[in-house]
Every structure is written in C-alpha cells, then in structure tokens.
Amino acid sequence: MTIVRKGYEYTVKDVGKVGYFFMKIKSLLITVLACFVIIPSVAFACIADVEMNKLAMKNYKQTAQSMVENQTYNISEYFRIISASAKQIADNPDILSFDKEKNPTTTDALSIYSNIASADNPNVRIDRIMIVNKSDFRPVVGTNEDFNDLTRDDVLYGTLKNICARKDGEVTFYTPDVYTNFNEGDKEKNDPLFPGKTANGLRLVVKYSVGDYYIVTFFNNTALKSFATSSQFANNSKLVLIDPNGSIMHDSYIGNTSDKKNSAYLKFTEAAQTGSAVEVDNFKGTDSGVIPTISFTSKMPTINEGEEGNWTLAIIAETDKAYTLSGEAMGAIVGMIVLVAIIFTAGAIVLVFIITKPIKVIEETLVKVHRGDHEARINVIANNEYGQIARTFNDLIDDIVVSEGRYRTIIEMSDNIIFEWNFKSNDVFFSNNFNKKFSYRAPSDHFGDSFLLKVKVHPEDNDRYHKDLEKLSKGEEFEGNEYRWKNIYGDYIWILMRTATIRDRDGNIAKIVGVIVDIDRAKKSEKLLTERASYDSLTGLYNRESIERTIDNEIELINVRKSEVAILFIDVDDFKIYNDKYSHATGDQVLKFVANTINFVIKGFGTAGRYGGDEFVACVRNIETNEPTRVARDILSGLKEGFTSDNGDKLSVNASIGISIVKDSSMHVDEIIGMADDAMYKIKKNGKSNFGILNKEMVERPVPDKVEEEDVIGGSDNNNIGDAVTPDTANDTAEQQQ
Structure with a gap:
C-alpha cells in the first residue's frame, strides 16, 4: 500500500491495479521465492568455492607475512x-x-x-x-x-x-x-x-x-x-x-x-x-x-x-x-547449502499462502476507499501482528479522511494559494485553488518544472523575485515580498508571497510552506487613489484629504503585510516670523523647502502630504526597517541645514514632530493623526525643535531647552536635535537625561 500526498489531498496510488494482479500473486511469489532460493544457493556454492580458496590463500599469505x-x-x-x-x-x-x-x-x-x-x-x-x-x-x-x-x-x-x-x-x-x-x-x-x-x-x-x-x-x-x-x-x-x-x-x-x-x-x-x-x-x-x-x-x-x-x-x-584444507571444508559447506535451500523453499511456499490472505483483505479495503467509500475498514479481532497492522491501517484511514476534509474546507474558503516545497525530494505542491488564478500545468512535481520557477514575473519585479527565490533555495531567511505575476487571463496582478521554513531535528531544512495572497485589488485601489488624488499646488504634496485616504489604505494592509505603520505630524516652528520679517513669498519658499526635505527623507518607504498651513503629515511603512525616530531625526537635520531664499537670505528651519504608531487595522485615521498631533503639541510646549512618540507604551525621553526666535530665523547651529521625546500626559514634564 502506498499513500501519496498531492497538494493537500490524500489519495491512494494505483489501488485498482492491485486487484488485477492479485490472482497471480501466489504463483508469482512461489516462482520468485524458488528462483531466489535455489538459483542463489547454487551460485553461492560456486562463489563460495572461489572465495574459500581466496580466503585460504589470504590466510596462507598472512601467515607467511607474519612469520617474516x-x-x-x-x-x-x-x-x-x-x-x-x-x-x-x-x-x-x-x-x-x-x-x-x-x-x-x-x-x-x-x-x-x-x-x-x-x-x-x-x-x-x-x-x-x-x-x-x-x-x-x-x-x-x-x-x-x-x-x-x-x-x-x-x-x-x-x-x-x-x-x-x-x-x-x-x-x-x-x-x-x-x-x-x-x-x-x-x-x-x-x-x-x-x-x-x-x-x-x-x-x-x-x-x-x-x-x-x-x-x-x-x-x-x-x-x-x-x-x-x-x-x-x-x-x-x-x-x-x-x-x-x-x-x-x-x-x-x-x-x-x-x-x-x-x-x-x-x-x-x-x-x-x-x-x-x-x-x-x-x-x-x-x-x-x-x-x-x-x-x-x-x-x-x-x-x-x-x-x-x-x-x-x-x-x-x-x-x-594452501588449498588442501579449503577443499575439504567446501564439500561439507555445499552439502549444507543444498539442505538449507530445500528446507527454506518448502517453508517459503507455506508462508506465501499464509501471508497472502491478509494482503487480500487489505487490498479489498484499499479499493473501496479509493472508490469513495470512506467508511470501509478492515474487520479484525486478532491480537497478533496482523491485528496490530489492521488497526493501525484503520487509524491511518481515519486520519486521512478527517485531514482531507479539514484542509479542503479551509483552502476552498480562502482566496489564498498554499504551496509546499519539499527539500528532500525537491518537489513542489500547490493547493487546488491555484488553478483559479494561474493556468500553468507542470509536467511533474519537481522544482525544475514548478510554477515557482516558471512563473511569468513583471520585468520590473523579475530580478528581485529570482533573488528572493535563490535565498529560499539556500535556506536563508525570507519573510515575504510583493510581486506582479501574470494570471490566467494574461494580466499582471499584484501578489504577496510569505513563507515559513520547517527544519528537521538535525537543523536541516525539511520543507518550506508558503502562502500566495492576491493583493491586486488593494494595490490598484492605492494606485487609483494616487492617480485621482488632489495635490497641494504650493508644495506638490498630497492635500489633507488625499493623505488621509493614503493612510487609511495603509492601515488596511497592516494585517496582510504583518508590518506596523508610523504617522509623523510635522509643524514648522515659529512660521509666522518668516512671513512677518521677510515676506509671504519667503514663507511660501519655506513651506516648499520643508515639503522637499520630507519627500527626500521618506522616498521609497513613505508618503507625505500638507495637512494645512505650516503642518505636514507623513506615513512611514515597514517601521521594523525604517525606524520612525530615525526618520524624524533625519527630517530635523535636513531642515536645520536650511536654504537660500530668492532674496539671498540664508534661512534655517526648525520643526516639531509628533509620532504615533499603528499596530493593527482597528484604529481610525482621525484617531491616529490626532495622537501624532498631540505628541507634536507636547514637543511645542517643552521646547520645540524635537520629536516625540505617543502611543499606549509611552516612555519618557529628554527634552531640549526652548529654541530661541533668532535661532529659527537665522539658521543658527546652536540648537541640537535630541533623541525621541515621549510626552508625559500626567504632568506635562520630562526628566532631563544625564
């Protein structure tokens, strides 16, 4: 009996053919056993004679060598x-x-x-x-x-x-x-x-x-x-x-x-x-x-x-x-071989009839299970080895039936595609719903013929995908990535592939289990939102409505990406001075400079928008890699470097930044931006020109001294950008870090 696992379904391989051959199994076993007893015995006797002579000569030579x-x-x-x-x-x-x-x-x-x-x-x-x-x-x-x-x-x-x-x-x-x-x-x-x-x-x-x-x-x-x-x-x-x-x-x-x-x-x-x-x-x-x-x-x-x-x-x-003793011994050995061969052949014939009876029962049960009768079991009351085999077989069929139903139900209810890459056999299996999205038919289960290797990847994602696949083949860590694959209709769709590595008890990779998630709708919604979004005419960033939609879309993808999002609320310190002392045109240049600085820092992993007046909001993805505190520090550093206005004035810009962390998709965009706004105002109150984080796990950090007005306007290098500050909601104070 051979049980083969294909995808997540268990089937019995070639069970029907067992019945076709069973009528001949007795005569076949008898013939095979006779051939494997008599012929080998004769051959062994001949070979034994040669080997005995070789052994005798070997011992003879070893004796001479030892004597020497x-x-x-x-x-x-x-x-x-x-x-x-x-x-x-x-x-x-x-x-x-x-x-x-x-x-x-x-x-x-x-x-x-x-x-x-x-x-x-x-x-x-x-x-x-x-x-x-x-x-x-x-x-x-x-x-x-x-x-x-x-x-x-x-x-x-x-x-x-x-x-x-x-x-x-x-x-x-x-x-x-x-x-x-x-x-x-x-x-x-x-x-x-x-x-x-x-x-x-x-x-x-x-x-x-x-x-x-x-x-x-x-x-x-x-x-x-x-x-x-x-x-x-x-x-x-x-x-x-x-x-x-x-x-x-x-x-x-x-x-x-x-x-x-x-x-x-x-x-x-x-x-x-x-x-x-x-x-x-x-x-x-x-x-x-x-x-x-x-x-x-x-x-x-x-x-x-x-x-x-x-x-x-x-x-x-x-x-x-040397051959004198070996020749005498061979006569007795050959006679013993012939006697043993006769006895063994007779015993083998009897064993054939004893063994084939339970095989017939197992074969009939397999045929019933294969034809869909999941209630078929081996009826046995014996307590011997055959009874143990029969009970184990029945338990195995029970587990297979339950497991098959469970996995089929789960996979059919899900839009996700499950795959398994067995490293020992180098075979790849996909769940049945794979055919609903992709049309590839692999000639074999081998990895060389699998969809993972033959998939049509978008040219812009092709190199990145195959590098990730190479990491998988070498057993390197790989949590997931997004690609564009060609689907059954010939269109490229966005998918998210995540994997988990399963190792054996020796620490070697046994298999890789992965899931392919269709995120095309979310990605296209994001793209549509980007294309239809209204941009701020002065800074070129998203306006308030667009940035809120972008943040809301990122929140929906948090559970899929398994990655948190950070929101930065950025307010220019003492912006009124730029308008009053220089001009409104200079104030506009300051706003453009702030927008360009934010865009430069978060390019590739974030989105920014002008929230109103001198206030800006930035959304940072994958904060495990792109730490929000580092992003805030880079923005403050870039603003501090300043710029030269159209009037030739060298201006340095300071800002206060509040940060909030989004850990799951249950939070609303207004709540998240409000938390970042509260953190920003706490920074304003405690000295400006710094950043702070406001979330459920608040930790106090040092707050710098208040920034003077002339430092803001003149671009002085005296003000320092400190570490992240977490406001104290109880007394609005912070301890100075020594």
Missing part, C-alpha cells in the same frame, strides 16, 4: 647482540694498548694472544677474533692460529679486504672462495683459516676500526639455523637471508650459492635486494615444470639508527598447500 615480521625482529635483535659483542672485543684494553705500539713485532702481537683468545671462550657464538692491518689487510694475530700461517695465506687477503670495507658494526656473511653446504661444513677441503669450533656452514662477521687496525670477529650461524627451523609452516616453508653483499644463507630448497647460473636463484635475489617485488611467484624450478610458490621479503633494520636496512629476509612456501 616476527623473524625480522628476532634476527635484527640477534644481529644487534653479536655486533655489541664484537664492539666489546674491539674495546678490550689489551687491543687498545696494542694499537698504541709503534711498529709492533710478531712477538708483541702474540704476547696478547692469550688475553684475546680467552674473550671468546665464554660465548659459544664466537668462532674467531682477528687483528688486521689497515695498510695491507693482512692479519696480525688471530685466536687459535699460528701467526706465520695466517700471514702467508694469500687467499685470505681478498676476503679480509672485502670484510674491512664494510661499516663498523655491520653484520655480513663470511663467504670465502671455498663454499660450504648449509647443514655441513666443508669436508672436502680443509679451511686453514677457520677450522672453528663448529664447522656448520657459513659464518657471520663484524669488524670495528681501532687505530691502525681492524678488529674482525667471526660468529657461527647456529642461531640462524634455529630461526630457519622455527619459521616453517605448512611443512614446506623455508627461511632465506641475504646480506648486503648479495650472499645468501641457503639450504637444499634454494641450492648452492656457488651456482651463479641458477636462474631461479638470480631472479629471487635480484627481486628481493632491489625491492622490485614484495611477493615473488613461481620461484622453484623442477624437471617437471614450475611449482607455484610465494615469497615475502622484509628489509631488516640496521645497527646504525636512521640508516636504510641492508639485510633482506624472505620466507618461501608452495602455494598449492
């Missing part, structure tokens, strides 16, 4: 330990004193042999300690070796030269020309330099520079072999270490490092050292083909902080081992 990270840390710590041990040996006092000797002899070197040799006995990781000349890279002395035998071995020269070229404290493999197997020492050819305690493969070597010598310490790799053993998983993984020289610690899986032509070895070492691949595939070559493998590499931190890692660690494993 753990062993990177362990081996790095091990390297730091042996580097520190080599540093302790290099800092041995006997070695330091040996360095200070000038031209040491063989006897001198052998004299500290026992002390150096004793340093490696407690530590089983150390194989050999050697002191090497910096000048020729020849060993001077070494533990457990005859000095002369060491110096005459030319094979050692190149090896020591490479070792001593590394940084102090840096750990590398010792790889002489004679290579050894990972698990066994070199039994085919005895190495006279390193017979060692444990001849189990290659050694690790660290050198430190001490004066004119290098202190070179050799360590066996027994600990590294234990790291390699602990790194295995899935019974086929191997750990590989590559030192900064490219030498690799290998086992039978990799092959002998002396085989430089081994393409697989070269591919792996190049990729690992250059960092060109984190994961190297298809590494191991066999006679029958290539075994898919993966390898993860890691650069281990160096001893010297801040330097780039120079050792590479990798773990290699065959990928086909």
Whole structure:
C-alpha cells in the first residue's frame, strides 16, 4: 500500500491495479521465492568455492607475512647482540694498548694472544677474533692460529679486504672462495683459516676500526639455523637471508650459492635486494615444470639508527598447500547449502499462502476507499501482528479522511494559494485553488518544472523575485515580498508571497510552506487613489484629504503585510516670523523647502502630504526597517541645514514632530493623526525643535531647552536635535537625561 500526498489531498496510488494482479500473486511469489532460493544457493556454492580458496590463500599469505615480521625482529635483535659483542672485543684494553705500539713485532702481537683468545671462550657464538692491518689487510694475530700461517695465506687477503670495507658494526656473511653446504661444513677441503669450533656452514662477521687496525670477529650461524627451523609452516616453508653483499644463507630448497647460473636463484635475489617485488611467484624450478610458490621479503633494520636496512629476509612456501584444507571444508559447506535451500523453499511456499490472505483483505479495503467509500475498514479481532497492522491501517484511514476534509474546507474558503516545497525530494505542491488564478500545468512535481520557477514575473519585479527565490533555495531567511505575476487571463496582478521554513531535528531544512495572497485589488485601489488624488499646488504634496485616504489604505494592509505603520505630524516652528520679517513669498519658499526635505527623507518607504498651513503629515511603512525616530531625526537635520531664499537670505528651519504608531487595522485615521498631533503639541510646549512618540507604551525621553526666535530665523547651529521625546500626559514634564 502506498499513500501519496498531492497538494493537500490524500489519495491512494494505483489501488485498482492491485486487484488485477492479485490472482497471480501466489504463483508469482512461489516462482520468485524458488528462483531466489535455489538459483542463489547454487551460485553461492560456486562463489563460495572461489572465495574459500581466496580466503585460504589470504590466510596462507598472512601467515607467511607474519612469520617474516616476527623473524625480522628476532634476527635484527640477534644481529644487534653479536655486533655489541664484537664492539666489546674491539674495546678490550689489551687491543687498545696494542694499537698504541709503534711498529709492533710478531712477538708483541702474540704476547696478547692469550688475553684475546680467552674473550671468546665464554660465548659459544664466537668462532674467531682477528687483528688486521689497515695498510695491507693482512692479519696480525688471530685466536687459535699460528701467526706465520695466517700471514702467508694469500687467499685470505681478498676476503679480509672485502670484510674491512664494510661499516663498523655491520653484520655480513663470511663467504670465502671455498663454499660450504648449509647443514655441513666443508669436508672436502680443509679451511686453514677457520677450522672453528663448529664447522656448520657459513659464518657471520663484524669488524670495528681501532687505530691502525681492524678488529674482525667471526660468529657461527647456529642461531640462524634455529630461526630457519622455527619459521616453517605448512611443512614446506623455508627461511632465506641475504646480506648486503648479495650472499645468501641457503639450504637444499634454494641450492648452492656457488651456482651463479641458477636462474631461479638470480631472479629471487635480484627481486628481493632491489625491492622490485614484495611477493615473488613461481620461484622453484623442477624437471617437471614450475611449482607455484610465494615469497615475502622484509628489509631488516640496521645497527646504525636512521640508516636504510641492508639485510633482506624472505620466507618461501608452495602455494598449492594452501588449498588442501579449503577443499575439504567446501564439500561439507555445499552439502549444507543444498539442505538449507530445500528446507527454506518448502517453508517459503507455506508462508506465501499464509501471508497472502491478509494482503487480500487489505487490498479489498484499499479499493473501496479509493472508490469513495470512506467508511470501509478492515474487520479484525486478532491480537497478533496482523491485528496490530489492521488497526493501525484503520487509524491511518481515519486520519486521512478527517485531514482531507479539514484542509479542503479551509483552502476552498480562502482566496489564498498554499504551496509546499519539499527539500528532500525537491518537489513542489500547490493547493487546488491555484488553478483559479494561474493556468500553468507542470509536467511533474519537481522544482525544475514548478510554477515557482516558471512563473511569468513583471520585468520590473523579475530580478528581485529570482533573488528572493535563490535565498529560499539556500535556506536563508525570507519573510515575504510583493510581486506582479501574470494570471490566467494574461494580466499582471499584484501578489504577496510569505513563507515559513520547517527544519528537521538535525537543523536541516525539511520543507518550506508558503502562502500566495492576491493583493491586486488593494494595490490598484492605492494606485487609483494616487492617480485621482488632489495635490497641494504650493508644495506638490498630497492635500489633507488625499493623505488621509493614503493612510487609511495603509492601515488596511497592516494585517496582510504583518508590518506596523508610523504617522509623523510635522509643524514648522515659529512660521509666522518668516512671513512677518521677510515676506509671504519667503514663507511660501519655506513651506516648499520643508515639503522637499520630507519627500527626500521618506522616498521609497513613505508618503507625505500638507495637512494645512505650516503642518505636514507623513506615513512611514515597514517601521521594523525604517525606524520612525530615525526618520524624524533625519527630517530635523535636513531642515536645520536650511536654504537660500530668492532674496539671498540664508534661512534655517526648525520643526516639531509628533509620532504615533499603528499596530493593527482597528484604529481610525482621525484617531491616529490626532495622537501624532498631540505628541507634536507636547514637543511645542517643552521646547520645540524635537520629536516625540505617543502611543499606549509611552516612555519618557529628554527634552531640549526652548529654541530661541533668532535661532529659527537665522539658521543658527546652536540648537541640537535630541533623541525621541515621549510626552508625559500626567504632568506635562520630562526628566532631563544625564
């Protein structure tokens, strides 16, 4: 069931079509449910097999990667330990004193042999300690070796030269020309330099520079072999270490490092050292083909902080081992999926028959409501979920019927057009009486097709209207404005559009509700009054009758505009002096000057007229923006600036202004002008040349001293225009503001 709100009427959308399709709904639901159970189950089984393999491979790789990270840390710590041990040996006092000797002899070197040799006995990781000349890279002395035998071995020269070229404290493999197997020492050819305690493969070597010598310490790799053993998983993984020289610690899986032509070895070492691949595939070559493998590499931190890692660690494993467990698990998963699919399909068919019965009842009720039977309701006595739905549905229909009647009655009784702009859907709805004034037919409810955007606006109002519409679209404050729109007859009529913004609980704009009021009659009456009004022949302002009509018309529009009006009663102070001292012609010029000054100040938001003699009345609209006290102050300031008469006299004019505020249309024009007149006379009595407000909420304000006659006539700058004065009706006095 879908309830659609259109304008302020609620209708049920496409209810009749529900009955047309209901006869087929059971078979349709059964077919759909079968398709959505069986087909997805088969597809899921196939996809699950692929995903399980992916997951298995992902876990397999994560295990290898985790192993790399753990062993990177362990081996790095091990390297730091042996580097520190080599540093302790290099800092041995006997070695330091040996360095200070000038031209040491063989006897001198052998004299500290026992002390150096004793340093490696407690530590089983150390194989050999050697002191090497910096000048020729020849060993001077070494533990457990005859000095002369060491110096005459030319094979050692190149090896020591490479070792001593590394940084102090840096750990590398010792790889002489004679290579050894990972698990066994070199039994085919005895190495006279390193017979060692444990001849189990290659050694690790660290050198430190001490004066004119290098202190070179050799360590066996027994600990590294234990790291390699602990790194295995899935019974086929191997750990590989590559030192900064490219030498690799290998086992039978990799092959002998002396085989430089081994393409697989070269591919792996190049990729690992250059960092060109984190994961190297298809590494191991066999006679029958290539075994898919993966390898993860890691650069281990160096001893010297801040330097780039120079050792590479990798773990290699065959990928086909990853799919063993996933294949076994998939058989059970597929069987379970098929069983669940069968059970679910059978249950779905039963549910179709149970669910469609109450749907049929709801459908029949909707059809009745749609056809105009507002008394139709769902008859239900059950207390289950269906009963709750039925009762809620009945309550909803009740609310819709009542709401529809209420809003239809209100709108039909009103001449105003109601519209709603939904910001979430960006749709605009108008009340039905819209068609009585405007002929536009929107192709859709979308704002882009709405009357608000397509309305024909008078050229003089077009820019102002679209700027206001843009404010609305941005959620800016907009209370209302007046425009001329083209109506159903092709004529421009005056309308007043006012809006209210409705926000959601997050403060975002949910919708804008507005009203369009036809004020064309009032505006045309105002225009007709203006055109037919009699103007004062001397000042060009409205005469008394015209200004009273204008004020009366403004009072009628107060409730529509939601804005108050102010009336200013202006009387020229000591006007008789201008006639008596100068001439009646000069007095006429004074009256024209006063009229021009008033017109200049209130232009655009007010109307003025000559009320009689030297008395003037001004009507100010929208006093929330155009404050009457500011208007009065501006008029007094303009009059005080004065003018030059035809006789060349510089004349300054003072006036007293009374103000009354019109808050609603219940007040009569005579009453309003009378209040302003009373306020003006109170100003006259308390010093002249000022202004005051008289209304129900009177507030006293300071009153200036009385204006002298010579100041009025001579246009002196001594008299000040004070703040607004509110007369005291009780004692006709005012307190002076400090």
